[in-house]
Amino acid sequence: MQPVLNVEDVKCVEVALTREGVSVSELMHRAGYAAAQEVLELGDVDNVVVLVGLGNNGGDGWVAAEVLHERGVNVTVASPIEPDALSGDLARQVAQSALRAGVSTLVGPARDELEELLATADVVLDCMLGTGFHGEVRPPFDIWIECVNASPARVVAVDVPSGLSAQTGHSGSACVVADLTVTMLALKPGLLADDGRDVCGAIVVAPLAEQTERLVVEADPVAWRTDLADYLGALPERTAAVDKFSRGSVLVVGGSRRYPGAAVMAARAAARMGAGYVTLATPVSAAPVAQAHLLEIPVVPLAEDADGTIASEAREVVLKLARRVSAVLVGPGLRVSGGTCAVVSALLAADVPLVIDADGLNCLARLTNGALPDFPEITRRNAPLVLTPHRGELGRLVGRPTNPPASLVEQLDAARQIVWADGGSELVVVTKGTATGCVSVEQAVLPKPGPAALATAGSGDVLAGMTASALAQRAGADVDLTLLSAYVCEIHAYAGSLAAERVGSRAVMATDVIDVIGMASDAVEEHVTYPEPPAGE
Template sequence: MSFRSLDTELSGESLSQNVYRAEQVRLLEPQAAENLGFSMFEIMQQAGQSLFDWISAKYTLEHKILVVVGTGNNGGDGYIAATQLRIKGYSVTLCSSDPAKILSGDAHSARQLYEQQGFSVEGIDDVDFTTVDLIVDALLGTGLTGEVRAPFDSIIARINASPAKVLAVDIPSGVHADTGVSLGSSVDADFTQTFVAIKPGLITGQGKSSCGQLTVAPLAIGSAFPALQQPFASKVNFDNFSSLKQRKADSHKGNHGRLLCIGGNKGMAGAMRLSAEAALRCGAGLVKVFCHDASQIQVSQGRPEIMLTSENLHQALHWADCIVFGPGLGQDSWSQQIFSQLLSYLIHEDKPIIIDADGLNLLSKHLHKFHLTNLIVTPHAAEAARMLNMAVGDVDNDRYGTVQALHSRYQAHSVLKGAGTLIQNNQGLFVCGNGNPGMATGGMGDVLSGVLGSLMAQGMTSSLASLYGTCLHSAAADLAANKCGQRGMIASDVIAQLRPLVN
């Protein structure tokens, strides 16, 4: 490309968003603590103090607080927090899943400190969960991998049935720390405070919903982790990127990329219109749509800046700096014919391309014919399942494994959409920290395709575009939700917020 490429970079702040698997944290904690001169019990005390600080900042002495503890270290954190709260005069009840069990290690020491103050440990059945203002869930921790069994399943049910707000300690009980999947029964928390580092299961899929509002308390050892081991993934927000460089005063439309969007079959013009308009709002110099004859009016109506064609696809492909393929494409004879022409062209021309929607279905059937170095694929769970010949439930149960498999099989920068969108590119594995449930509506993926295509057409690398563009798209949705709410938000509302963000 002869024009100047877009430039941005991740700021140093993003390093605080390292994501570590539960096993990594368990193995690294003792080493990090020893290197810094702390005992593991001192780290537990720091965790309990952090919980106390969080609660005391939001709740007064008049509020009733219930701390539900298990018999492991997660419960130990709860004992420390309850001790500090009661010393400060809070109305706190602490109940244990097994009050008679003799604890071991640091959890035992934490309970001793609690009881030495003259505080009692109640049984679960002796406590009313419905008359408190806050429940602190310190029942089960990150070590849980098997299905939740009695009595924990019934305790979790009582927590979820309570009208009280719920603060989960490190992770909502019953949630798999690495996948976010509910292990048969799990706490639906309003807030989660996780310690040392973010666990993968807290920020994508079911786990993102289960943990509510997430805060991270690195304690004294969190900063030591990067020197001990590479993180599993990184959580990235749009604010972590530096601003795009200003355009030169003598630039013209030819300097800012030519994007070709292919799709918009008969009766499906809306998807292509969303992609094309999103691309324009992100700064592409020229956007041309190749669509079905019957869709041309609907695609261009009210937006004359969109160029149109339905003839000579090869010429349009040659014209383009980047291609978006799939929105509104369908899978009929027209789409099959268009795909065949595209495939013939790409065999000889390694051009940047984003493939979405029905384009992904066609891609999966002709994988062996593609050898592209600048390919981005953007499936949701059902599309990813078809691309990998697996069940949708298996995708949901292992979103991280799925996006890594997509990257490996298709040699593509892969964006797995959903709550906590995942990006696997040549730089690693990332989780988008932006986004909200209002995005669960038709057309959002079409907007994302246009965003990515626009950035790549302007010269951004496919690897960076997959990351920056995903965060940009979700941040725009957050702006739209903040203005008018999540419910009723539509894809075109997001387009309106793209322009201020790229500027």
């Protein structure tokens, strides 16, 4: 797994490196060299334009320019001010060194001058604004960024694309769209979510020092980005000695007269994910619709209230069904009422692996008056519990209904409020957004996100059904619940990609994702079991 550090923690690692004998000057030179090497590895590079800012990120650019110049590349550095006027001693020194080496410089170019220069470039190296950026981009860099994005040259960003917050993933009014981002020391959360997903391109981490890995871990990463090999322990054992019951059984409790389809999709997804037996329990008025769509899945009609939601008297039937299965999912299409809250509460008290999604989470927010961290006894149980909120649902769970988490970092912080209040190892919060984090009391892991095609109604219901299925198939096994949840997210993401290939990226519906879950699961499992060899082997 790759560690992900908050920007402030990266600064702490830099300080720790200096204490271990790696000076700030050495770090800058290594960063510049790493950026130059990535530019050279792109191939067919004759002309490079380096856009530098006023701080250490600009210093990295001056170092990279000198390295590229020494390799025979035609390099021009565009600087907003004369290099001798730079206020930072180190940045000024490396700029002067580059000038002495013969690097060409264009100071304070007008827009037409910069556009003319960029038109001749094979690669643009973006060293304008570093990880300390937040807010709005100021002149001249707003104009420079517009020119870069209009240029046909390949763009390599150093540490973070200028205009993007490396912490939040939000961009200002202008932001470089890079083909490659060379980030120093460790991944930052803003590179992996929200606008970062659109503007970073491929991401390469340059550690800069042999001590970096140890110091980054000691800095307590905010999360860990998973590699496929990390999921090996989450895979079910392959065997032909199975029947439909030994493959795990799932009960889906959901649906309503108004929203019968969500529970149907969740049940189908659970079956496609490999559960041997799936049952859907839904209000009596929704049952005929469900039965028409679920030929292989039994549908149990439940007593309902006048509004077509599950009635509280259905609790005993639901609990009786729950005792017979390996895992339960509650929530898709459920709606929030006194009866549905009673059913969710009863399932929380049951000794069965449980996934709570959608309106099941909204019922949980109602049961705790929007302050789930203040009621840890509700989620503290002996059997696994997975909550799968999107940002809005997560906000309602932690008392932020009108101000839900707006970034990956805020998602992780809110999820940690819940799991740390609970304090047990049987709870995972799968916080969904432009990037998804699987958060437990021990760690937060970030599965690789899926395509934008998954941003469609019902996609979350599909993920919830898949998660319940995975829990059922691994019931009783010694498995890391956080990694198991992340593994399901990886399959869901790949299924989204397969669905987009079939029907087009803007045409994907949740049912399209369901249809390819099996192929996605097989493909991901194959790559986990037989990882690709390192390059050159």
